[in-house]
Amino acid sequence: MENNSRRDFLKKSLLTGVGIITLPEIVKQSTFGQTSQNKLIQFAQIGCGREGTVDYMGTMRHTDLCRMVAVCDLDSHRADIAKKTVEDFYINKGETNVDVKAYHDFHEVLSRSDIDAVIVSVPDHQHAFVAIQAVLAGKDVYVQKPLTYSISEAIALRTAVKVKKRILQTGSQQRSEKPWNTFRIASEAVRNGRIGKIQTVKIGIGVDKTKGVKPLAQTPPSTFNFERWLGAAPEQPYMELRCHPQDNIEGRPGWITTEDFGLGMITNWGAHHIDIAHWAMGMELSGPLSVEAKADFMKEDVWTVHTTYHVEMMYPDNIKVIMDNSFTNGIQFDGTGGTVFCARGSERVTASDPVNAGDNKKGPLWASSDKILYPRVGPEGKIWMPSADHYRNWLESIISRRDPIAPVDQSSRSLEACAIAWIAMKLNRKLNWDAKKEKFIGDKEANAMLSRKARKPEYDIALIMKKAGLS
Numbered sequence: 091m092e093n094n095s096r097r098d099f100l101k102k103s104l105l106t107g108v109g110i111i112t113l114p115e116i117v118k119q120s121t122f123g124q125t126s127q128n129k130l131i132q133f134a135q136i137g138c139g140r141e142g143t144v145d146y147m148g149t150m151r152h153t154d155l156c157r158m159v160a161v162c163d164l165d166s167h168r169a170d171i172a173k174k175t176v177e178d179f180y181i182n183k184g185e186t187n188v189d190v191k192a193y194h195d196f197h198e199v200l201s202r203s204d205i206d207a208v209i210v211s212v213p214d215h216q217h218a219f220v221a222i223q224a225v226l227a228g229k230d231v232y233v234q235k236p237l238t239y240s241i242s243e244a245i246a247l248r249t250a251v252k253v254k255k256r257i258l259q260t261g262s263q264q265r266s267e268k269p270w271n272t273f274r275i276a277s278e279a280v281r282n283g284r285i286g287k288i289q290t291v292k293i294g295i296g297v298d299k300t301k302g303v304k305p306l307a308q309t310p311p312s313t314f315n316f317e318r319w320l321g322a323a324p325e326q327p328y329m330e331l332r333c334h335p336q337d338n339i340e341g342r343p344g345w346i347t348t349e350d351f352g353l354g355m356i357t358n359w360g361a362h363h364i365d366i367a368h369w370a371m372g373m374e375l376s377g378p379l380s381v382e383a384k385a386d387f388m389k390e391d392v393w394t395v396h397t398t399y400h401v402e403m404m405y406p407d408n409i410k411v412i413m414d415n416s417f418t419n420g421i422q423f424d425g426t427g428g429t430v431f432c433a434r435g436s437e438r439v440t441a442s443d444p445v446n447a448g449d450n451k452k453g454p455l456w457a458s459s460d461k462i463l464y465p466r467v468g469p470e471g472k473i474w475m476p477s478a479d480h481y482r483n484w485l486e487s488i489i490s491r492r493d494p495i496a497p498v499d500q501s502s503r504s505l506e507a508c509a510i511a512w513i514a515m516k517l518n519r520k521l522n523w524d525a526k527k528e529k530f531i532g533d534k535e536a537n538a539m540l541s542r543k544a545r546k547p548e549y550d551i552a553l554i555m556k557k558a559g560l561s
Contacts, residue, residue, distance in 0.1 A: 128272035132489055133207040134199045136220055138172035140340050141234050142211030145261070146172065147208060149232070149481040150179060156485050159205060162193040164315040168339060169194060194315065196220055198263050207257075207488060210234065213345045214352040217320050218243035218551055221258070225250040226558050230257040230488045232481070236361035237355070237501040242541035244526060246551050249560055251498045259484035260501035261493040262365045266480040269435070272455035274474050275463055276423070276432035277370035282470035283463045286427025291367050294417030295359035297398060298347050300391045308345040311336060322542070322549035323350040324371040331392045347393040351400035354395030360413065360508040363421050365501065366432070367411060370423060374500040377507055377525035378411070383514035385447045401511045413511065416459045420454065428458040485527060513539045 107287045116445040130153075135146040138161055160180075173192040180188045199208060207230040210221045218238040224231050225247070225479050238244040238258055251258045264273040280288065307327035310316035314336075316328045332348045335341035338385040345351035346358055366456040385399035401413040420433025431521060433454040457463045467473050477483045505526065513536055514521050522531040530536040533542035544550040555561070 117265075121314070128425065129154055130157040131206050131485055132157050132159050132204055133209065134158070134162060134202075134205050134209065135172060135209050136139040136162045136196045136199060136224075137209075137211035137213075137216075138163040138165075138168040139211065139334055139343060141261070142209070143172065143175070143272045143339065145209045145211050145232065145481070146176065147179075149296075149485070150176065152479075152482050153183070155482065155489070158190065160191040160199055160202070161198050162195060162199050164319045165311075165334070166192075166194060166313045167336070171339060185234065187328040192437070195527050197223070200229060201226055204485060206230060207232070211261075211473040213319075213343070214321050214346075215239045215350065216319075216358065217319055219248075219258075219549055221556075222247050222250050222551065222554060225254050225258070228256070230484075231483050232259045232261065233285045235365075235501065235504075236357040236508060237498065237505045239351075240243075240541050241506050243551055244505045244509075246555050246560075247530065248502045250497045250555070250558070253560055255421060257484070257487050257491065257494060259480070259553075260496040260498065261480070262362060262496040262501060262504070263436075263480045264362050264366055265369065265474070265495045266483060267475065267476075267478040272435065273366045273421075273504075273556065275455060275466060275497055276430045277366055277423070277461050278442055278466065278473055279430055279457070280370035280423045280425070281372060282468065282472050284427070284468075284470075285423055285425030285430055285457075288371060288407070288409050288423060288425045290373070290412065290424040292417055292422040292424070293361055293367060293411065293413045294415075294419045294421075295355045295413060296416040296419050298355055298388075298393070298410070298474075299397065300388050301333060301344075301393045303392045304390060305329060305392050320545065322544040322546075322551075325545055326350070329392060344393065347388075347395050349387075351396040352395070354508070355411075356396065356399065356401075356512045356515065357505065357508040359419070360511065361501075361504050363497070364507045365410075365504040366421055367423075368504060368507070369501070370421075371405065373405060373503075375503060377503055378405050378510060378523055379512050379525075380404045380456035380520060380522045382520045383511055384518055396512075396515055400514060401514065403507065403511065427451075428462050430462055431455070431458040441478045509540075 115436035131308050133156055135142055146158060158176050161169055165168040176190045177188045208224050208232060210233040212220055214236060217233055221231050221233045238247055264270050308329055310328040322534045330336060331344040333345055382402045383401040387395040387396050388394050398415045403411040405411060420431055422431045436456040483495050510523055517536060521533060521536050524531050547553055
């Protein structure tokens with residue numbers, strides 16, 4: 091079946107909603123029965139590293155809704171591992187003659203008319219480059235957080251999604267029921283006014299430490315296309331510690347701590363927690379009014395991101411959001427009527443996730459009064475939309491053609507707040523932000539940092555958008 095025919099068939103079988111809703115509006119989600127292969131959402135995985143493996147394994151297990159047909163990675167070793175993993179998954183279910191295609195150029199994946207959707211789990215600096223072209227090719231997309239590397243890229247991706255009417259889910263799993271229901275319960279309580287007027291939000295996002303190794307150029311492995319992996323980033327020699335470990339697919343990649351490829355904890359963990367803070371404050375489509383920040387950055391080390399930091403952002407209604415490396419990983423909301431804290435518990439997506447974050451005695455979810463948290467839904471009657479599984483929510487949204495639990499218009503704002511903080515950290519001074527115009531007020535130097543010049547024209551997002559007829 092062609093893409094539209096398959097989607098039309100699925101759309102008739104399931105409808106879902108998005109956002110925060112009142113109890114009478116909740117409709118029990120349909121159970122989509124077993125279907126034949128040609129009626130399933132066919133998807134491919136682009137980027138088969140640590141996060142990519144989690145993403146495609148979490149998605150393909152929903153066999154009543156989807157079928158995984160291809161994998162793609164610039165490291166052929168990783169692509170081969172993913173191909174075998176997926177094929178074994180279906181073989182273990184009793185299938186024979188399973189053939190999952192492995193690619194090294196994502197454009198080949200996008201050219202396949204039988205592929206409806208793609209998961210983009212590449213390094214941060216490549217998110218927009220891959221995701222925008224996927225959207226332009228008519229694919230629905232799941233993209234890891236942070237949504238993009240820069241603010242201009244986030245605006246471009248959001249624009250493409252809206253114009254092309256695609257479904258985009260961001261990997262902000264903290265919005266879904268499993269495994270971290272703590273964030274939903276806490277943010278619902280805050281959104282319903284149970285702590286009174288919000289005064290301060292304290293966010294702990296952890297801290298990166300230097301590697302203790304000086305930069306040293308190496309020869310790229312024959313299995314890895316480093317030139318294309320570098321993408322829009324500045325020209326530089328290959329260093330394994332700045333890319334990903336060759337001997338361990340589950341190892342934490344070095345690009346996370348290299349500023350040319352990722353901005354460090356401020357977007358790595360900041361995208362998660364700022365997203366929840368926005369959700370709780372009711373400012374998912376807004377942003378700060380001003381930001382002041384200071385930070386220390388790694389020097390004479392193979393890694394280059396910030397270490398210690400202190401950020402203060404003022405939001406509308408005189409709400410102050412503070413991020414500091416001394417805070418416990420999690421989010422604390424202080425209001426005129428009480429306090430609530432939420433963090434991740436003992437379950438982890440990757441090995442670097444914190445375990446039992448929060449006060450050892452209070453755990454990952456606590457409030458100054460039990461009445462703040464329970465009963466979960468009181469007379470206010472407001473609760474987040476059902477979303478037990480983040481990946482299934484994406485698939486169901488593809489069917490219904492309604493926004494998923496973490497849509498692009500909201501995740502772009504989460505990225506903006508984090509990137510604004512990073513810019514203030516780099517400039518070490520107060521900056522005023524216009525959330526409506528999405529630019530700094532009267533500050534050319536800061537506005538110049540909303541984007542960066544691509545290393546080569548082929549990686550220039552503005553040119554890609556222009557060729558597609560999008561401003």
